[in-house]
Amino acid sequence: MKISTTKRLERLNERYGNGDISRRSFLTLTAAAAASVGLSTPWIGRALAAATEVRFDGWGGVVQEAIDKYAFQAYTQKTGIKVVQGTFGDEDEIITKIKTSKPGDFQVIHSSGVNYYIKYVNAGVNSEINEANIPNMANVLAPMIEPFRKITPKISAVPYDYGTTGIAYNNKVISDDEAKEKGVGLLFDKKYAGKVGGYSDMTTRVWYAALQSGQDPNNIQDMDAVWAKVRENRDLAKKFWSSGAELMDLLSKGEIVVTDAWSGRVAALQQQGHPIGYIDPKGSYAWMEDMLVLKGSPMPECEELINFMLEPATSIAVAEGQNYPPSLDPTKVKLGDKIPTLPAFDPTGSMKALTFADPVYWATNEDAWNKQWDRISKGA
Amino acid sequence: MGMTKGWKLYDPRLAWMLVAPVLLLLLLFLLLPIAVMGVYTFFTFVTAGVETSALTFANWKEFLTDSYYHGFLLKTVRVGAMTAIICAVLGYFPAYFIWATTFRHKWLLLLLLIVPFWISFTIRTFSWIHILGEQGIINVTLLKLGLIDQPLQMLYTEGAVIMGLLHFLLPYMILNVYVSLESIDRTLISAARSMGCTSAQAFREVTLPLSLPGLGAGLLLCFVLAAGSYVTPQLLGSGRDALFGNLIYDTIMGQLNWPMGATLSIVLFVVLGCFAAAYTRYMGMSQIVKGLGG
Known part of the structure; x- marks a missing residue:
């Protein structure tokens, strides 16, 4: 049975008082108990700190x-x-x-x-x-x-x-009118080959591929068509970013001119004075x-x-x-x-x-789709 | 001395006591975790982040039958080998120069080799984005000079990954070769020259063969570190430029599939271990120890 240090010290003191143990043994055992407290202090300290x-x-x-x-x-x-x-x-x-x-x-x-x-x-x-x-x-x-x-x-x-993951574009290269007209299609536009970006995330990639192949992202019927679109977008892409900071860096430095992007990060870029436009096309991922x-x-x-x-x-x-x-x-x-x-x-x-993702639908398919996306992202 | 009474300097008991703490640490923090990973390779993946201890060969079967993994393993070995060979070609001359120079403050040259280690590896890798990127210094200069109309695609390519790896690994190669050169008895070269060798012949017949162990150690070290890297391809490469380490990262962190991730980790560990074992068989591991300590 595990006993607390206080209890152990109390018992020792009691035994010492009863004359059960010598003074020397008492001091040794007390020191050992104290040392064990010292050793366990990091964990005790953590538990106590939790309240503050x-x-x-x-x-x-x-x-x-x-x-x-x-x-x-x-x-x-x-x-x-x-x-x-x-x-x-x-x-x-x-x-x-x-x-x-x-x-x-x-x-x-x-x-x-x-x-x-x-x-x-x-x-x-x-x-x-x-x-x-x-x-x-x-x-x-x-x-x-x-x-x-x-x-x-x-x-x-x-x-x-x-927020939404809509389409962000560099206004120096793509006009607002062009963005409105092409919508999701901008991510698949051969004109911008090598200047396209995107979030390195299965849900976002599959979502926009589903929209581009004319399907409901929450009820995809033809998955092959979706993967074909994911590959098409991959081949046009310069880099799939993996953090908000990287997204802002790629867009502001002009490394990419169009990407799906988090609305708040784009707003931050716009407030910093970068010429970045943003649209939420129909069915945009919320x-x-x-x-x-x-x-x-x-x-x-x-x-x-x-x-x-x-x-x-x-x-x-x-x-x-x-x-x-x-x-x-x-x-x-x-x-x-x-x-x-x-x-x-x-x-x-x-x-x-x-349009939010249907959690049950996506959770059911997530393991298989994540695996497939990992492969496609690496050139498969 | 009272404290060393009964001990001899080469006493095996003393030797064991001195290495015991390190052996214990190796056992606890290296062998045990690898063993746990080995066990994990037989666990069953249920769904992202969930696995059961029901034992299965499914992960190994998937690795052995799926050419996707084999392709990346071969590519990783190829990129590792290319990086190591370029490191050897580029690194030998600076090492030779530092060894041969009569410059009084040789320590300064060696210090320069170590200076890059003072900056975080990730930051050093990131710095290439500002050199190789479309707005990077090379493209901007070439565009301004009118030598190109369109920025060159240098970043997010395999070339950029190898460049990043060279930047990281070159000092390891130079130090290894330098230590090997330092241990050469210079009178041998004088002897060769006095017997009629030209300096080029003396280099070919004496210096180069005697420095081969250092070069070999550098090659192995650079190869293993390059083949095991994942940050450099992540930052400087596109998805296609991923190495085996990135596959492991994505399987564990992205798919949350620990059993498969553990399987891939053990595979990489065994493959790199085989290269190290082959090296030890033919060259001896002591040279690396010398190089690292040098």
């Missing part, structure tokens, strides 16, 4: 800078709880890290919506949030919460923002992001953090900083002047104008 620290992992770059500036710093000032931050370029990367770590090492993840939510649930690393501790959830768009509830009635994530709490996290602290992040003032400031509309219902909360101008913003709050 929350670990957050996000996408880095301008997005995380905004979250840090408008939410975390204010939260730490108000509560004294420090937010320890990490970043990832690809969410699968953080899932791998979570799999190899102890519960509690990673706590809050800025996750990419329902498609990824399923992965955490499958891996058994999701928690259960006490929604009563997050009163600000009342302002969150119901159509954004529902998909999560379909997967786990007791949710472990709260939707935080949404996604949402959520704050996901992992199993083993200090739940009250994490819930408090999320509630703080959902405060309208904080949420709006973050949204304006990261250029993605917040998950707050525009019919309940006044969102200011900038947010309604952001790409992807839905003023009705119904989210019906946006």
Whole structure:
């Protein structure tokens, strides 16, 4: 049976008091017990620190800078709880890290919506949030919460923002009129061979290939046609980027002139004065992001953090900083002047104008499609 | 001395005690993880991020029967070999120069070799984007001089990957060759010259053969490091320029398929291990140790 150090010391003291052990043995054993405390301190320290620290992992770059500036710093000032931050370029990367770590090492993840939510649930690393501790959830768009509830009635994530992956193009080379006329076709236009980019991600690649082959990305009938389009796009592409920073770098340096791109990152480039245009063609890939709490996290602290992040003032400031509309219902909360101008913003709050991926459909096909995409991306 | 009472300098007990901590570390942090990976290759993949310990040969069967993997393995060996050979050709002369020079501050030349290691490997790799890219220094200069109308496609090619690997590996080659040259008894060269050799003949008959162990060690080191790299092809290559390491990364991190990822890792480990073993058989591993310590 495992006994605590305190208990062990108490027993030793008792035995010493009873004269069961000599003074010399008592001191030796006490020293040994103390040494074991010293050795285990790193772990004990961590467990204790959990109450004064929350670990957050996000996408880095301008997005995380905004979250840090408008939410975390204010939260730490108000509560004294420090937010320890990490970043990832690809969410699968953080899932791998979570799999190899102890519960509690990673706590809050800025996750990419329902498609990824399923992965955490499958891996058994999701928690259960006490929604009563997050009163600000009342302002969150119901159509954004529902998909999560379909997967786990007791949710472990709260939707935080949404955006689209539309088409970004260099205005010096491609006019707005041309972009409107060609839409998704721009990614497959031989005229721009060697100057096309794209997100190195199966979902995005298959989504746009499905649109280009005239199919519904949430109900693909002819997968061969989709893979043929994925290959066609690959052969025109100069580079498939793998992080927001790389996307911004490739576009701003003129290495690529057209790419599918995250709306917020393009807005950031436009604000920096780069001549970059952006359109959401019909069926453009919409996604949402959520704050996901992992199993083993200090739940009250994490819930408090999320509630703080959902405060309208904080949420709006973050949204304006990261250029993605917040998950707050525009019919309940006044969102200011900038947010309604952001790409992807839905003023009705119904989210019906946006096409999200059907999580169950995509989860069913994900393993096989990921494998195939990996091969095609490497020239197969 | 009281403390060393009963010990001799070459006492095997003392030797074992001195190497014991390192052996323990090797066992815990190298052999054990590799063994765990070996076991993982027989696990069953269920879905992204989920596997069961039900034992199967499916991963090995997939590797052995799928030409996609064989193609990348051969390509990785080819890129590794090309990089190592170019390193040898480019690296021999600087090593020879540093060895032969009568420059008083030779240490400065050796220091220059080590300076690149002061900057992070990833940043050094990224720097090539600004050299080889469309807006990079080469293209901008050539365009301004009117020598080309369109920027040359240099970045995201196999050439760029090899260039990045050369940048990273050249110092290893130079140091290995230099250490080998340093150990040559210079009187042998004088003897060759006094017996009528021209300096070119003396180089061909004496210096070059005696420096071959260093060159061999450099070749092996550069080959193994190049064939095992994944950051350089990731940053400087297109998808087609991926090496076997990128396949492993994508299988583990992208598909979240650990059993297959472990299988591919063991394959690369065994293949590179075979090259190292062949080298040890013919050249002896001690030369690498010398080179690294040099």
